[in-house]
Amino acid sequence: MTYRTYVALGDSFTEGVGDHDLTLPNGVRGWADRVAEVLAARAEEVGSSFAYANLAIRGRKLGAVLDEQLEPALAARPDLVTLYAGGNDIMRPRVDVDALVARYDDAVGRLVGTGATVVLFTAFDPAGFPIFAAGRGRFAIYNELVREVAERHGTRLVDFWRMREYREPRMWDVDRLHMSSAGHQRMAIAVLDVLGVAHDLEPLALGEAVVRTPRELRAENLAWARTHAAPWIKRRLTGTSSGDTLSPRYPQPARFGTSSPE
Known part of the structure; x- marks a missing residue:
């Protein structure tokens, strides 16, 4: 097909x-x-x-x-x-x-x-x-x-x-x-x-997995919670979205190859 x-x-x-x-x-x-x-x-x-x-x-x-x-x-x-x-x-x-x-x-x-x-x-x-x-x-x-x-x-x-x-x-x-x-x-x-x-x-290829100590993992999780989880939860509570100011990437069908549509 x-x-x-x-x-x-x-x-x-x-x-x-x-x-x-x-x-x-x-x-x-x-x-x-x-x-x-x-x-x-x-x-x-x-x-x-x-x-x-x-x-x-x-x-x-x-x-x-x-x-x-x-x-x-x-x-x-x-x-x-x-x-x-x-x-x-x-x-x-x-x-x-x-x-x-x-x-x-x-x-x-x-x-x-x-x-x-x-x-x-x-x-x-x-x-x-x-x-x-x-x-x-x-x-x-x-x-x-x-x-x-x-x-x-x-x-x-x-x-x-x-x-x-x-x-x-x-x-x-x-x-x-x-x-x-x-x-x-x-x-x-x-x-x-x-x-x-x-x-x-x-x-x-995923590359080599990083092995972290429990202390490093806790610090990483706290940083993730502040940087990503909290803003995500706030958007859900306030009814806002990260896409509110965005438009479709390619709104009309157009020629497409190894780069963006023409």
């Missing part, structure tokens, strides 16, 4: 947060860009055109993702769509998971109805992540409902929950909230594999 138009919808996961590249819009690259680069090369091999749009913005809850991104995505008439949304909702103190996924289900039905190939994702398993572990049951319920949506509509599914390699801390950025470059690379591989697209991507 050669895809001609790929549109990525979602939040920070799809925007690429944690995969830093100051030469690119919003200063990030991400798994979706990495997938688009492979798809562009595949299209070029067969003399086909390829265009890519990434509408994702960090911090967006599911309602905002669908309100802001669904109609532009449909208007682009893509033959490939990736959608991850709901993670920022299920990390809030209160959420109706059934109502959340019901709206998600409607959106997926509209996307599938266009004839596009649609890729969905479960949420990651927060076991071992102290700030999220208490909500593990909620994550599990959300994921099972997403699996039902995928089965009902015949979409592809990347089951992030079952990807145990993400229990390795080096797969995550220093904020411990977003995937590192290695994490984004691994996710790109998973997406291409679930699509059945041949590629030569390999997992990035």
Whole structure:
């Protein structure tokens, strides 16, 4: 299968947060860009055109993702769509998971109805992540409902929950909230594999693990809490988002290669 138009919808996961590249819009690259680069090369091999749009913005809850991104995505008439949304909702103190996924289900039905190939994702398993572990049951319920949506509509599914390699801390950025470059690379591989697209991507080398004394680890955890956890919690309490002043990285489908769209 050669895809001609790929549109990525979602939040920070799809925007690429944690995969830093100051030469690119919003200063990030991400798994979706990495997938688009492979798809562009595949299209070029067969003399086909390829265009890519990434509408994702960090911090967006599911309602905002669908309100802001669904109609532009449909208007682009893509033959490939990736959608991850709901993670920022299920990390809030209160959420109706059934109502959340019901709206998600409607959106997926509209996307599938266009004839596009649609890729969905479960949420990651927060076991071992102290700030999220208490909500593990909620994550599990959300994921099972997403699996039902995928089965009902015949979409592809990347089951992030079952990807145990993400229990390795080096797969995550220093904020411990977003995937590192290695994490984004691994996710790109998973997406291409679930699509059945041949590629030569390999997992990035993680480097040597750093062994810390208990005292060093406590100091590191305190620094992380001040620098990353506290601001994240404050944004949740005040209803603000790190993406409030940002725009989509690539708002319209455009040619894409090994650099940004033209």
